[in-house]
Amino acid sequence: MGGLSGAPDATITPRPGPGVCPACFNFMVPGERRCRACRAHPQLLSVMAAVAYAPGGGWLHRRLADYKRASEPAVPDLAIELAGLLSRFLGGHEACLATAAGVAGFDIVAAVPSGDARRDRIHPLRRLVAERVPEVGGRYRHLLSTGVQSAAPRRFDPRRFVVIEDPARANVLLIDDVWTTGATAQSAAAALLAAGAAGVGVLVIGRYVNGSWGGISRRLSELASGGSPDRCAHCPASRTGTHSVGSRSMGPSDWPAPSAGISA
Ligand SMILES: [Zn+2]
Numbered sequence: 001m002g003g004l005s006g007a008p009d010a011t012i013t014p015r016p017g018p019g020v021c022p023a024c025f026n027f028m029v030p031g032e033r034r035c036r037a038c039r040a041h042p043q044l045l046s047v048m049a050a051v052a053y054a055p056g057g058g059w060l061h062r063r064l065a066d067y068k069r070a071s072e073p074a075v076p077d078l079a080i081e082l083a084g085l086l087s088r089f090l091g092g093h094e095a096c097l098a099t100a101a102g103v104a105g106f107d108i109v110a111a112v113p114s115g116d117a118r119r120d121r122i123h124p125l126r127r128l129v130a131e132r133v134p135e136v137g138g139r140y141r142h143l144l145s146t147g148v149q150s151a152a153p154r155r156f157d158p159r160r161f162v163v164i165e166d167p168a169r170a171n172v173l174l175i176d177d178v179w180t181t182g183a184t185a186q187s188a189a190a191a192l193l194a195a196g197a198a199g200v201g202v203l204v205i206g207r208y209v210n211g212s213w214g215g216i217s218r219r220l221s222e223l224a225s226g227g228s229p230d231r232c233a234h235c236p237a238s239r240t241g242t243h244s245v246g247s248r249s250m251g252p253s254d255w256p257a258p259s260a261g262i263s264a
């Protein structure tokens with residue numbers, strides 16, 4: 001995703017590699033099968049992808065936080081910027097996601113609601129996905145609203161969401177702004193699958209990683225230099241562009257502390 005908005009840390013698309021969780025692209029100790037967060041709750045998504053890494057305190061993380069706090073129409077520039085990221089990714093890689101999910105395509109595109117019911121009423125992400133991303137076309141449906149608010153954040157709990165439209169037998173692509181532990185997206189997927197969706201994949205704008213972990217800049221730049229910026233985590237091998245994460249062997253100083261890769 002080279003050159004997007006000229007923001008360096010918005011241009012690194014999460015991809016598989018040594019020391020990268022294959023399920024959620026968190027950095028982890030090499031050799032582990034899944035990161036700690038992914039081992040902590042059920043894995044229900046047919047595919048997970050992120051437009052870019054969002055290190056805490058970095059450009060994209062700050063933009064997403066600004067957008068979450070704001071209410072439209074106060075933030076049209078931000079909406080255009082974030083919609084552009086989603087649009088470009090879906091235009092280039094939605095087929096990769098569908099193939100990885102084992103489906104011909106996604107019938108429905110839906111947004112993950114805000115955990116805060118009051119904020120969900122103005123839910124800027126929902127409007128952004130429904131109105132500003134041409135690739136979504138007429139597929140947007142308002143499937144989910146905020147459920148039990150006392151549910152602990154970053155814990156898997158399908159009651160956090162209420163399914164308000166029947167997703168019967170549809171393959172759903174959920175869009176969310178940030179992935180931290182995956183508990184939110186997995187909970188939303190559980191609610192939709194229980195309501196009859198055939199499958200649920202997720203695309204997030206920013207894959208949060210701990211910006212204060214010392215090795216983060218080097219790991220991100222290794223990933224950035226190791227492959228074509230126009231490849232996603234699920235691009236087929238035959239597609240033009242190459243991907244390797246580098247051959248330098250990694251030692252303990254390369255690894256995040258057990259809790260460093262996620263904020264909770
Ligand atoms: Zn993971």
Ligand SMILES: [Zn+2]
Nearest residue numbers: 093096232235
């Ligand atoms: Zn791709």
